[in-house]
Amino acid sequence: MRVLPDTGPAPFVRALAEHGDRPAVITADGRLSYAELAARVSEVAARLGTTRRLVLLAGANRVDELVAYLAALTGGHPLLLVPGDHHAAVSEMARAYDPDVLIHRVDGELVVDERRPGTGHELHPDLALLLSTSGSTGSPKLVRLSFENLQANAESIAEYLDIRDTDRAATTLPLHYCYGLSVVNSHLLRGAALILTGLSVTDRCFWELFRAERGTSLAGVPYTFDLLDRVGFDRMRLPHLRYVTQAGGRLAPERVARYAALGRRHGWRFFVMYGQTEATARMAYLPPELAELRPEAIGVPIPGGSFRLRALPDRPEPDTGELVYAGPNVMLGYAEQPGDLALGRTVEELPTGDVARRGPDGLYEIVGRTAEFVKIFGLRVDPRRVEDRLRVAGVEAYCVGTDRELLVAATDGHRPERVRRLAAAAAGLPARVVRVHLLAELPRLANGKPDRAAVRALTTAPPPVPALDAPGVGTERLCRLYADLLDQPEVSADQSFVDLGGDSLSYVEMSVRLEELLGDLPADWHTTPIRELARSAPARPTGHRVLExxxxxxxxxxxxxxxxxxxxxxxxxxxxxxxxxxxxxxxxxxxxxxxxxxxxxxxxxxxxxxxxxxxxxxxxxxxxxxxxxxxxxxxxxxxxxxxxxxxxxxxxxxxxxxxxxxxxxxxxxxxxxxxxxxxxxxxxxxxxxxxxxxxxxxxxxxxxxxxxxxxxxxxxxxxxxxxxxxxxxxxxxxxxxxxxxxxxxxxxxxxxxxxxxxxxxxxxxxxxxxxxxxxxxxxxxxxxxxxxxxxxxxxxxxxxxxxxxxxxxxxxxxxVGIGCAILARQAARRLPSFVAAARFGARAGREHATGRLDQSAR
Structure with a gap:
């Protein structure tokens, strides 16, 4: 066991109190100053003790979890950060790594579960943080990050984004994700404020909070920008917005150029960034002034970092090769078992697995992958593993991926929706980014091997983006109908009636309402995504002609x-x-x-x-x-x-x-x-x-x-x-x-x-x-x-x-029966709001009585 020196190893966390009464954390319920935040961090750090212990934190965009994260860093305790809304991942990581302390929520309350007084592990002095690779969850393979990695990456990001102590960044990404965590670290480093929320950008309350608190920055992965398009971001008036950042996967060049132009017109800057968890978050950024000219590029290395191109035998083009990164934010190495936590640095530079080209202007551009892995919406996916899982389920298929979707070619005789769900589960992706094609025979090369190029050629168009101007009746109108009848707070145009939990009772009412809008429905409408129903609808409904x-x-x-x-x-x-x-x-x-x-x-x-x-x-x-x-x-x-x-x-x-x-x-x-x-x-x-x-x-x-x-x-x-x-x-x-x-x-x-x-x-x-x-x-x-x-x-x-x-x-x-059914449905739709209000009141009462961790933020 190693006892920490008094100084501690996390400079930007140790400096929290130096920012005094400046706002540090802003929530819908109140705010914390830096001095108050530092006091609460010190309190939890004292609870964790001075003996270094392995701490597992089920992270979430809440004050309590943020305090616990900073407290572990302050105390020098290696922290394993997992998603708080993924109970299976929490259980799997706890089983695989046997943490000394488990911090998670039980019945809504954050609990510090000290599983042993000391530590059962040998922990390397430099080890600060353990994160899942590339946003994956539940895998025992982790990225080992040091205190130097966290500090260096925060300083670099703060420098090229020009983060100021007057900035206020909304937490649009989860705390357990390296991109979301980098937003937290870089803003706390500069004494800026965090608008801490778990709300989606599709939620009206998010924008009310953002405007009221004069938010200056937003961060998003490609799907975030799909949602921004859906809610009419280009028409919003956000007078205090200074910059928008994008990472977590490739954004189509035309959309990069569009957002860069939008920012130029409205007075904010658009930063496209490139990174991996193995580099603590960031490796490159595209200067905003070049985004409209070179939207396909990832840009230049971040301050303190450098790239080199390693030659590839199958890519003889000049200035092209595997992109290799070096810098103080490169991880210590991987951990696959508890014994690896004792290891020091095992890597000096980071082979990214991406094939890149360096342009005459010095900007780097990703042109391919060196391996079969693909990165979809920031998640690393192995198409071969998906094929194996499908084969076990009785589905012969070939899979290929782009940076926006997984393409699955399967043999006839299967239900497309079933194949889609199985593939999504195997890849750890939402079903909306899996596209399925059923073929009479899977394409093969002359030597009998899979013809994956033919699979990729099945579709070259990007998946449709939710829009308000879809043909037919319109996806937005149908989404509202589904949300109303199925009592769902959020409905995606890529979801179907079955996806949204529809059953035999709601099926009848939904089918009648849809027929009033669309005319005669296809036999499989209940498993058909809303978008496809809207597209197939005639300009004028033909009226009811059939009854199921x-x-x-x-x-x-x-x-x-x-x-x-x-x-x-x-x-x-x-x-x-x-x-x-x-x-x-x-x-x-x-x-x-x-x-x-x-x-x-x-x-x-x-x-x-x-x-x-x-x-x-x-x-x-x-x-x-x-x-x-x-x-x-x-x-x-x-x-x-x-x-x-x-x-x-x-x-x-x-x-x-x-x-x-x-x-x-x-x-x-x-x-x-x-x-x-x-x-x-x-x-x-x-x-x-x-x-x-x-x-x-x-x-x-x-x-x-x-x-x-x-x-x-x-x-x-x-x-x-x-x-x-x-x-x-x-x-x-x-x-x-x-x-x-x-x-x-x-x-x-x-x-x-x-x-x-x-x-x-x-x-x-x-x-x-x-x-x-x-x-x-x-x-x-x-x-x-x-x-x-x-x-x-x-x-x-x-x-x-x-x-x-x-x-x-x-x-x-x-x-009488019909009347009672109508009254019962109305009561059922109103019940969740009453229950939520009762739970909130009870929770507020408990917090007032017990003085929970985030009481002072209210």
Whole structure:
């Protein structure tokens, strides 16, 4: 163990107090002066002690995390910085490096978890900071940075940006990312202020804060500038803005020139920069006055640094080679295990992996890569690794990358959205930057090797940038519609209904609203990105001409159920048909191409949307009428009984559906079953339906032991509906239809009832859409979207109205159910704001009482 000298090794942090009462940190809740910040840093540094220890900090753009970061540097403790919003990365790094101190949030509070009093590691005296390479997360390979690296890089950036103590920089990038961290270090070095926020530049509150606090600088990666274009940055009045910086990946030259010209017109400077985590952030910058003339260049080395070009055998052009950087900000080396933390400097210069050309004017330009790795939006991606992961999932594909997207060429027979999601997960990228092409045969060279040039040639145009003037109805209008109906704060034009968590209930309302805008929708609209829907829309909507069969069947089934219970007529089988439709919709909306955990979350949310309204209504109705027991309220009547009452059976369908959904969700939660479902999307539900027929025919003789819950008897209908959604070929559709035709008869001993269910299955499988009219569509949508509430409430409505008129009882039951559904949706949309307000109030109260780390910033 090494005890630090009194002086400490972080000069720009030690000098915080010297800036006195100047503002250091500005948040939406208040501000901290440098003197106050220094006092709080000293307090936390004292908590960490004088013995050097390995500290892991789950970083975020909050005052507490900033103080903890500076405290670790002040105390000379090597700091492993990981993203605070990535719990898997925090756990993985804690497991891989066994930190002595873990600083992270628990239930919203920042906790300093001292895992041992001293240290369990040998830590090199120069080691200051450990960061993931090139913005990646969760990988055990880390960049080892020294105190000298941090100081030198901050000084260099402050010099060429001309940072002044009057500057105020917004934290548009996360603290754990080397680019975002360099903004913090360089501004604190000069006594400038940080406008500390985690808000997106698409958030109106961000710009209100930026203007109110007279922000002078913005930093962004290429995607940030996509967002700036979307929000109309070029039309904003920002009188105090002095400069805008860009790094984290290549920005297209035409956009560099456009932003440089925009800055020249509005009085601010545009700096294009080039760097890597291995160089503590920055290696080169393009002087703003040259940005319009040489927008393709990365510029010149930063102050204190230098470049050389290492000759490459396959690049004989003059003044071209691998770009190698040297300077005091070059890392100590990599760490791949805890033992590497004892190492000193293992590298003297940094081979960047980029092929560069030096122009006659002395400016450097990146013209290629020396290896297969590509850097997309600042993240390093190995296309070969993505191919391997896809192959494991049963997808043969070739992948190539540009600096803006990953291109995937896959063989026919796969769903493009599934391939897109799998590739995005393997690369650690958002799905919006993955483009998929399905080919009859993958391109190969004469020697049989992959023809990656042919893959790259599939598309040369850059991906579309979100815009307000897209053809058709317009992406912005559709984004607002999706945000409103799905209660999503942010909606990207590259997301689909399924991406945004849409389910079978919201599907009905969304489809009707979209048809009003776009006319007839494509069959796969729910998995189609918003932008593509807007592009494919006709100039004038053609009107409602079709109705989706699943929606029609839900509407028909609920009318049949209520009408038969009153009875106005006797057409039984509606509830059993609804089970099949539920399985059909479960496959469409819950079994998406998302990761297993996201699937499970979606399924649990869907179950909650059934359980919570049901329990609430049964409790209310039971309290008023006394009709229901505790087992009804807990949805356990079919398991615990009683089974012989007049009203206990009324909610058997809801109980059966919930039990089946819980069992199916638990099944998919098993990693092996999740993999099987992805590989055999039709085979698995068909096998489950076959397994369910064991209890449908009661082969084990369960009935001899007493009452058998309905869910056990009818679960095969749900599985068969699931299989119907996955039936993509004629043979598969025939298999589903034949299974229904052979197994439904005999279930009730009522031919008409069984024919009704089989006919519904046939329509679901063979006729995805039915001819319709606008009025019919609207009525069916209202009934289908409100089917749960109609089912719940009709038991209370029909005894009141039925004795007077059965037809009126049917109409009243449907109307009351639709009205309750509308009220429930409105309440659900308002609930998050009430919950957030309550949480904020509770949190503020706790902070006031306990004096948390960031109290003085309020």
């Amino acid at each position: 069969t699943s929606v029609a069947l839900r509407a028909l089934a609920i009318v049949v159920i209520v009408g038969s219970h009153i009875p106005v007529f006797t057409v039984k089988g509606g509830a059993h048909l609804l089970l099949a439709v539920a399985g059909f919709n479960f496959a469409r909306f819950q079994l998406t191409t998302a990761a297993r955990r996201e699937r499970i979350r979606g399924a649990v949310r869907a179950i909650g949307r059934i359980v919570l309204p049901s329990v609430a209504f049964i409790a209310l109705a039971g309290a008023v009428t006394g009709d229901y027991t505790l087992t009804n309220l807990l949805l356990l009547n079919s398991v615990l009984g009683p089974h012989d009452g007049a009203t206990e059976w009324q909610f058997w369908f809801i109980e059966a559906l919930v039990y089946i959904l819980l069992a199916t969700t638990a099944l998919i939660a098993v990693p092996a079953m999740d993999r099987i479902e992805r590989r055999y999307p039709f085979g698995l539900p068909l096998a489950l339906a076959a397994l369910g027929l064991v209890t449908r025919y009661d082969l084990p003789g369960l009935a001899t032991f007493g009452y058998v819950p309905s869910a056990v008897v009818v679960c095969w209908l749900f599985a068969l509906g699931w299989a119907a959604a996955r039936a993509a070929r004629t043979a598969q559709r025939v298999a589903v239809t034949a299974t229904a035709a052979l197994t439904v008869p005999g279930l009730f001993g009522e031919p008409f009832r069984e024919t009704f269910i089989v006919a519904g299955f046939a329509l679901l499988v063979w006729v995805p859409r039915l001819p319709s009219r606008p009025a019919v569509n609207r009525a069916a949508a209202s009934l289908a979207a409100s089917s749960l509430w109609i089912y719940l409430t009709h038991w209370q409505v029909m005894p009141i109205v039925g004795p007077w008129s059965r037809a009126a009882a049917l109409a009243a039951s449907l109307a």
